[in-house]
Amino acid sequence: MTYTVYDASRAPNPRRVRMFLAEKGVDVNYVQLDIQKGENLSPAMLAKNPMGKLPILELADGTCISETDAICTYIEAMHPEPPLLGTTPLEKGIVGMWQRRVDQCLMLPVTQCFQHSTGYFKDRMTPVPAFGEQAGKDVVAFLDILDARMGESDFIAGDAFTVADIIALCAIDFARVVKIRLAEHQENLKRWHQLVSARASASA
């Protein structure tokens, strides 16, 4: 089985997929695209993903799966070990809950803060700076909630490393571009960040 992933090395969602694949030990051909130049919006790429986003997973027969969560769902089904989305129904539910929380309350506002406050993609969307600023405040508020959570367990969804840790790491590291960093008092989160950053997959 040979996979191709259309990648953008500095963007946070492609990094999620690279980490997920590295944790699984799955080999992939990576094709780099420059999203600032809009290489992801060429007719050839829009045929692979009409939404014009990266990453995209291409299977050996040319079938394309886009959307980071969907790529992870497919890879988990094809390569179940080690499990990153939970194994029992309850684990799947709890992992899914934290996956969604860090995605919508951290990754989403980090990327919205970036896009709306910097105007990086102003050729393809309408930035609203006041909303970007608000999104940044939402990120800062959620980091305190996550810090409290990290006082309860080693990893975000419980005792095991999961996709929720991958999303949170990629979001927190990317937040540097909008000058948001972990605060001095967020000791639990800093411990977790050190633990997760030390994994080989973090540099995938």
Next chain:
Amino acid sequence: MTYTVYDASRAPNPRRVRMFLAEKGVDVNYVQLDIQKGENLSPAMLAKNPMGKLPILELADGTCISETDAICTYIEAMHPEPPLLGTTPLEKGIVGMWQRRVDQCLMLPVTQCFQHSTGYFKDRMTPVPAFGEQAGKDVVAFLDILDARMGESDFIAGDAFTVADIIALCAIDFARVVKIRLAEHQENLKRWHQLVSARASASA
């Protein structure tokens, strides 16, 4: 197995869970909360979901799972028939891709348009009207993409009814509150809307 769902009958995400459970034929005790009055923000409810959102699924032992997608993941694992998230790895990937697209390009901007343009939750968030207006334009643009897709298959993710249809129906029906409706020329989408609205679960 007895489930309790903390519900808000007029909100779009609780409706997603009601439809999902109705399709599965799973019985549930529903507890209604008034989100405008902030009943979901009481200490008792925040103990069940610190994010203060609905719906919440409570298991017989008191364990709570929040986030609509995570509730659906748990229910699918516990009650696999009929499958609403795909069965083979490829189906899971393709369903997941459309689930995410309709969630992030339709449901999310519909609710953001509502929250930011009406100020409905201004006691608990900072509305940015210019962003609400932009979100509404994003919804209208995505409905044309979805209309083109519905020229290719009976349901959004392919030949079978899935969670993607549930999300899209709940988002499109809720969009009436911001005066967005299917356009005259969106014939494929109108056919799909009629087909899906006729299911018993649509009135759950």
